[in-house]
Amino acid sequence: MNANTPNLPALLRFDDVEIGRAQVIDHTVTEAEVEAFGKLSGDLNPLHMDDAFASRSPFGRRVVHGLLTAALVSAAHTELTGPGFAYVGQELRFTGPVYIGDTVTINVCVVEKKPAKRVLVMDTTVRNQHGHVVLSGLSALKELRFVDANVARTAVA
Secondary structure (H helix, E strand, O other): OOOOOOOOOOOOOHHHOOOOOEEEEEEEOOHHHHHHHHHHHOOOOHHHHOHHHHHOOOOOOOEOOHHHHHHHHHHHHHHHHOOOEEEEEEOOEEOOOOEOOOEEEEEEEEEEEEOOOOEEEEEEEEEOOOOOEEEEEEEEEEEOOOOOHHHHHHHHO
């Protein structure tokens, strides 16, 4: 494993992942993350970036980018399956704001397997520290086919 790769679970295959397998992660969103995400994505909407502007909005303060919250879902996927799957679909419903300093709990759970396409379907829910759902939907991960599975397993071990 190289220095840019965090500790990940072992490389799982489609058949290793059971319906009901779940991953939960908690993350506190920082102002630095919102600033970096805005710059990286080009989404510099003042609702996310400017305290004075956001204070006059219906939210009363800066709101974290919805897609930053969704990116945390991607992190939960990788923790659930390891590096053997690629994110191929996401249905998102943003049901409430996330604010800088909020701690969100991301829960992904395998609810369906599509063997013909080697796709896992997952229920996706993100709640804030008050237990309110702020994002929900379904996501899909497809198993990757490595040329040499032994090499792929060694690379992440």
